[in-house]
Amino acid sequence: MTVQTRVKERAEEQASAMTSDQQAMIRMVANDLHRLNQSVMKAVDAGVSIELVRSARHHGGEGNWGDLLIPVIVTQGRG
Numbered sequence: 001m002t003v004q005t006r007v008k009e010r011a012e013e014q015a016s017a018m019t020s021d022q023q024a025m026i027r028m029v030a031n032d033l034h035r036l037n038q039s040v041m042k043a044v045d046a047g048v049s050i051e052l053v054r055s056a057r058h059h060g061g062e063g064n065w066g067d068l069l070i071p072v073i074v075t076q077g078r079g
Contacts, residue, residue, distance in 0.1 A: 049074040 015023055040050050055070040 043073075047075070 015026070018026065040052075043050055051072045051074075052069045053072050054067045056068045057065050058068055059065045
């Protein structure tokens with residue numbers, strides 16, 4: 001069994017324990033992360049180094065939390 005298959009199976013197991021609203025929110029986060037990753041790759045290709053750093057942790061009040069990120073950007077000198 002490959003690592004990718006195990007990750008997919010684990011994600012499916014976790015999703016089956018979520019409400020439809022929770023699943024919709026996870027899909028939204030996944031889509032936004034995909035767009036973020038594309039933007040990071042474009043910025044790197046344009047000559048910028050980017051590190052994503054946790055700036056805070058949001059707590060939902062019922063034991064749920066999520067990391068909030070900020071980009072640390074370093075432009076590379078040209079020439």
